[in-house]
Amino acid sequence: MDIELDEVDRGILHLLQQDARHNTATDIAAEVDVTANTVRNRISRLEDAGIIKGYVPVIDYERTDKSMHMVIQCTVPIHERGELAATALAVDGVVAVREVMTGHRNLRIDLVADDTDEITAAVSRLQRQGIEVDEQELLKAEYLQPFDHFGASAADE
Template sequence: MGLELDAVDRRILHLLQQDARHNTATDIAESVDVTANTVRNRIRRLEDAGIIKGYVPVIDYEQTDKSMHMVVQCTVPIHERGAIAQTALGIDGVVGVREVMTGHRNLRIDLVAGDTDEITAAVSRLQQQGIEVEEQELLKAEYLQPFDHFGLSPADD
């Protein structure tokens, strides 16, 4: 079992999910009612435990030259799923891979491209790696929010 999280840890995680860039240790400390040094120590502990794996910007690809965002649903041999996921990440245009716990459509690949030719080229490279492409979906929009599995209501913010 992983690191046991208390209410302070859960609140820190929630605030970082809301806005890791602008929520400073001091801001979080005020909200959680601990010192900024405690917040920094807790964040370091959460990072060391692998609970916080990084800080990644959320990119609106429509505002870039890679305005097409595709979800490619694939099937790969289950025993090779992890290795193939890592291989897929090395393909130009692939920005994310999810392993799915199913036998069919068990790999979901997010890729971005500037046009349909780039999509075709990226999908072709996936297929050359032995990845069976089942379906391609062009995303219109994606909406994210902090996961409230810690029971924090909006009134707590």
């Protein structure tokens, strides 16, 4: 289902990305100048269209027992990329998999572990699944921000 996003939709998306847990429909309605019921209806429509696919907490893995966060760059055959992405996601410790639109290093895997033995075991399992591991990087920090629905012109003002 394809839908065209307007400023209200983009405003809702922005505010949900900022803080989906604490931004109520009433809070969002006040920001985007519509009623809370309109916000709820828009969110349902965005979910039904697959634009909003879920609500996921941002976890600081360093503060958990999985203090090591690895970014693993991999290469897989392009025609198997989707299938191998799903296979990788089933490996213990894998928290995210991204398909990249290139021939080389076309799969990016985020893995969390509490020690190097767990990392080694997970990487070995990925390799046994037919995933070629090109590079492993230990992530120090990650910084996220919501999509800026106001665009560059608002930033220039």
